[in-house]
Amino acid sequence: MNDDFKVKEDNYTYALSIIENMDIGNIEDSMNKIYKFQKVIQKTLVEGHDYGKTFYGSSKPSLLKPGSEKILMLLGISSEYEIIDKVQNYEDGFFAFSVKCILKKNEKIVTEGLGHSNSRERKYLGGKQDVYMLGNTCLKMAKKRALVDATLTVASLSDIFTQDMEDMTQFEEEERVETMSLKDAKDIKVTFGKYNGKTLGEIYKNDKGYINWLCEKSRDDGIARACKMLLSSEFDTEEIQKKADRMPPE
Incomplete structure (x- = not known):
């Protein structure tokens, strides 16, 4: 057995002994107090x-x-x-x-x-x-x-x-x-309102009106720009398709 392995084994044994000697009931009580304190601070x-x-x-x-x-x-x-x-x-x-x-x-x-x-x-x-x-x-x-x-x-x-x-x-x-890219814009997660937890890309697929509203009303420059990029990409895609439809067949 080499020295490094012996040291790791000794450390693991020591850590395990600490856990075994703990009063789990007291630990659980302390964790609950920490959680409640965090909630009080947030409020x-x-x-x-x-x-x-x-x-x-x-x-x-x-x-x-x-x-x-x-x-x-x-x-x-x-x-x-x-x-x-x-x-x-x-x-x-x-x-x-x-x-x-x-x-x-x-x-x-x-x-x-x-x-x-x-x-x-x-x-x-x-x-x-x-x-x-x-x-x-x-x-x-x-x-x-x-x-x-x-x-x-x-x-x-x-x-x-x-x-x-x-x-x-x-x-x-x-x-x-x-430096925001279109992918960055789609990946931005909203942390408020009815779409809390959803990305702008997900919202864009289901509710473009909300994206348009955020573009005009959001006080967050990053979100406003991201929404503008999403709406612009839609416009660009539509224009490309229109031009393709107007082109005579070869």
């Missing part, structure tokens, strides 16, 4: 303030700083920050910070989260922000990302929220909209 937090909207390409909304602070307040948890790495190059205008967020309850550490930000992120490039303010901006962003990372862990909320990326959401959404 209580406010979209657009405590968490960001779900943009296309993402299956979950992003937890924002105000939402994180509310969750920690509910749990009676305090936060502290520690800069674990930094670069401050004022001559070249480059700043980078890596921050640890330490969550405590009754002065005992519960968990930690990490966050990083630097001035070469695309959202800072080409901006008009004072280069000497970028350092402070990056530090605040790193702290915010570390806070959300820690909150998602301590509250077991990764099932319903993703990392705090609202600062990048607009850029990413614009980029996706600009």
Whole structure:
């Protein structure tokens, strides 16, 4: 028996012993409490303030700083920050910070989260922000990302929220909209209304009127553009067919 196999076998045996010594009743009770807590959070937090909207390409909304602070307040948890790495190059205008967020309850550490930000992120490039303010901006962003990372862990909320990326959401959404293909448009899943859970392609086959309505009324640029592409593809197909019908037989 080689050493690697022996180590794997020992690890498996140790993991199995942990499971065997667990009180399944207590575990089931804890899982139910986590599920109920998640439901309370979903009902209580406010979209657009405590968490960001779900943009296309993402299956979950992003937890924002105000939402994180509310969750920690509910749990009676305090936060502290520690800069674990930094670069401050004022001559070249480059700043980078890596921050640890330490969550405590009754002065005992519960968990930690990490966050990083630097001035070469695309959202800072080409901006008009004072280069000497970028350092402070990056530090605040790193702290915010570390806070959300820690909150998602301590509250077991990764099932319903993703990392705090609202600062990048607009850029990413614009980029996706600009590069969207017809297949991308068809695959976008609607997360609201009577067709909740259906893709635009599925809806298009059964209810083109609803696609037309979304094209005009949707406040989501990605969905509006996708609907326009679907309707345009229908028009193009019809025009091609009409031209083919008008052509004399060979």
